[in-house]
Amino acid sequence: MKLFIFLMLFTSQVIANDHAHHDQKAPAAGKRVFTIVNYEYETTKQWLPGMIAVYEGDEVEINLINNTPSGVHGFAIKDFGVQISVLKGKTQKVNFTAGKPGIYPIHCHLHPAHIGGQLLILEKPKS
Numbered sequence: 001m002k003l004f005i006f007l008m009l010f011t012s013q014v015i016a017n018d019h020a021h022h023d024q025k026a027p028a029a030g031k032r033v034f035t036i037v038n039y040e041y042e043t044t045k046q047w048l049p050g051m052i053a054v055y056e057g058d059e060v061e062i063n064l065i066n067n068t069p070s071g072v073h074g075f076a077i078k079d080f081g082v083q084i085s086v087l088k089g090k091t092q093k094v095n096f097t098a099g100k101p102g103i104y105p106i107h108c109h110l111h112p113a114h115i116g117g118q119l120l121i122l123e124k125p126k127s
């Protein structure tokens, strides 16, 4: 039942976000903007969405929101020199340029046991 409520809340948030973004202009080609939120469910902490996909060479901007009651959590993509700590209730922005195509791990450098994510970098489609 608890999980069901969590999923309902999460789904409605996704729908609300989708609405909010309707009026906004799409980002310029080659720039990708994400919002990723750290949730805590029972004892599990996770940045969601857990996987983001971009093209090689993209300018990536991620807004990290720490929604957990437990405290500071980290967001690190070692391969691109990204390592940032986000305080409870705060939002932090991080920028980097996507390098070679591949699948790169995302993790909390402060608590390695937390569920990690993945950055998927795709080859640029030929135009």
Ligand SMILES: [Cu+2]
Pocket: 045, 072, 073, 074, 108, 110, 111, 114
């Ligand atoms: Cu953490």
